[in-house]
Amino acid sequence: MTELEESRWRPPRRFSAAIVSWRADQIVEPVSRLRFLRRSAAFLSGHPIQRTLRSAQVRHFSALLLALGLLPIPIVSDGAGLKRTAIQRLAVGPGGQMAKVWQVESTDTQELYSNGLRIEKRYQLPRQEPVAFVRYRTASEEQERRSTPYGIVFHTTESHALPFDETQNRALRRIGAGVLQYVRQIRAYHFVIDRFGRVWRVVPESEPAHHAGNSVWAEDQHFYLNLNSSFLGVSFEGPSRDESGQTPVTAPQIHSGRLLTDLLRSRYQIAARNCVTHAQVSVNPDNMGIGYHTDWAANFPFEQIGLPDNYQLPPPAITLFGFNYDTSFRDATGERLWRGLDAADLELQSAAVAHKTNLAVWRSGLVQRYRRLYNLVRQPDFSLEGN
Numbered sequence: 001m002t003e004l005e006e007s008r009w010r011p012p013r014r015f016s017a018a019i020v021s022w023r024a025d026q027i028v029e030p031v032s033r034l035r036f037l038r039r040s041a042a043f044l045s046g047h048p049i050q051r052t053l054r055s056a057q058v059r060h061f062s063a064l065l066l067a068l069g070l071l072p073i074p075i076v077s078d079g080a081g082l083k084r085t086a087i088q089r090l091a092v093g094p095g096g097q098m099a100k101v102w103q104v105e106s107t108d109t110q111e112l113y114s115n116g117l118r119i120e121k122r123y124q125l126p127r128q129e130p131v132a133f134v135r136y137r138t139a140s141e142e143q144e145r146r147s148t149p150y151g152i153v154f155h156t157t158e159s160h161a162l163p164f165d166e167t168q169n170r171a172l173r174r175i176g177a178g179v180l181q182y183v184r185q186i187r188a189y190h191f192v193i194d195r196f197g198r199v200w201r202v203v204p205e206s207e208p209a210h211h212a213g214n215s216v217w218a219e220d221q222h223f224y225l226n227l228n229s230s231f232l233g234v235s236f237e238g239p240s241r242d243e244s245g246q247t248p249v250t251a252p253q254i255h256s257g258r259l260l261t262d263l264l265r266s267r268y269q270i271a272a273r274n275c276v277t278h279a280q281v282s283v284n285p286d287n288m289g290i291g292y293h294t295d296w297a298a299n300f301p302f303e304q305i306g307l308p309d310n311y312q313l314p315p316p317a318i319t320l321f322g323f324n325y326d327t328s329f330r331d332a333t334g335e336r337l338w339r340g341l342d343a344a345d346l347e348l349q350s351a352a353v354a355h356k357t358n359l360a361v362w363r364s365g366l367v368q369r370y371r372r373l374y375n376l377v378r379q380p381d382f383s384l385e386g387n
């Protein structure tokens with residue numbers, strides 16, 4: 001790590017027991033969750049939030065015991081139901097419910113799904129050989145492959161957005177068609193949702209699209225590098241920001257975004273926490289900064305799409321690989337994402353304390369790990385197996 005990189009690090013400005021507790025809620029695996037809470041407690045001992053944290057610890061430890069069947073379940077008329085509810089909450093997390101969606105019919109130009117979703121196929125590229133989707137075990141760096149994607153990255157096409165008005169029908173259709181042709185030409189996304197809410201499949205889901213570039217994401221036991229090879233790309237037609245700083249997405253786009261997300265999650269068993277925005281996963285290896293692309297850095301309607309507010313998740317690029325961010329990135333994002341950034345800073349500091357080292361040394365080790373992995377995955381057909 002250079003001095004410049006070190007000087008760019010900012011201590012967390014806002015953190016609280018709520019963040020620690022919330023972060024703990026995101027860790028599905030009970031033992032890892034408890035470990036995280038203990039690490040946080042060690043770091044925060046003496047801090048005013050300690051008491052609240054302790055109660056969060058008790059709550060989570062009870063949940064762990066309950067999950068392991070070591071805690072007596074209160075005998076009520078629906079005792080079995082109570083146990084099931086508690087364990088489901090552990091396994092699924094907030095907003096993680098998955099709707100069942102199936103295909104109703106398919107023609108040459110369109111597919112219809114049970115939730116009302118229609119997928120337009122006129123711009124769809126011909127299918128090629130299916131490609132395996134890749135992830136890595138966090139502990140061993142062992143590569144795992146499967147035939148279906150692990151997550152979704154949400155984008156905007158960064159194209160011009162005319163006023164959404166019937167006087168603009170012709171121009172809106174013309175711009176939409178131009179965007180689709182371009183996306184098709186460069187295989188940019190699997191799906192584009194145009195301003196009228198029509199869902200267009202461009203790249204078949206069995207193949208990668210060039211949507212995420214250098215990027216990082218992770219869940220409890222696995223991480224993802226360069227998400228073209230592991231996640232689907234869903235793009236909303238329009239710019240990421242207009243003059244007012246808002247993302248001018250239309251109500252039909254949001255509605256269709258939800259239907260499409262429900263289909264993809266149902267079809268590929270995608271976890272809610274693996275549905276994230278490009279700004280959350282994009283990194284720049286040259287300066288070890290996050291947020292190289294900033295589409296949906298703020299304003300993504302997670303709730304309306306039927307997802308938990310994933311902005312609050314600490315970006316794994318920071319916690320796993322020591323990436324950084326500067327004030328301009330923080331300014332470009334909203335308060336919702338700051339909670340994720342603060343949680344990441346806190347987690348990083350806690351990990352340094354737990355490993356009895358200082359933050360700079362800890363981060364430097366993470367950066368070295370990223371550099372090593374980055375060089376390996378850039379080589380085509382490389383497998384990390386056996387390393």
Ligand SMILES: [Zn+2]
Pocket residue numbers: 154155156211278293295
């Ligand atoms: Zn993007």
